[in-house]
């Protein structure tokens with residue numbers, strides 16, 4: 001059973017509910033870090049809370065949502081150990097896992113995607129990290145955290 005953390009700001013509350021409903025049909029264990037209302041909040045606060053919870057361990061991956069997915073992904077990628085991919089189609093969903101071994105994926109609740117977000121999440125979940133030369137590249141990404 002996959003354990004997944006999910007969090008959104010006020011810009012993606014409905015999308016978060018849709019994703020949680022979908023993940024329940026996949027028998028996933030879900031940690032919902034909020035928010036659950038349209039009241040305005042600051043997405044960096046939500047991203048940091050979710051990433052810190054993720055880093056406690058035991059989660060397979062995380063999903064971050066805001067109006068565009070951009071603010072959440074920018075913030076998450078500043079947190080040590082997090083590789084958050086901003087997904088926009090099935091190809092990037094697949095590559096985020098196969099090539100980048102992303103441990104967070106981000107979407108926007110106000111974005112008009114050409115494919116449903118749950119299909120992109122399904123693609124990400126069904127894909128395995130390709131390893132090999134991609135392991136070297138991911139290791140180099142993580143080195144940047146220590147060097148820069």
Ligand code: RB5
Nearest residue numbers: 011066067068070071072
């Ligand atoms: C909030 O209005 C909006 O800026 C936020 O949800 C997100 O799109 C930021 O990247």
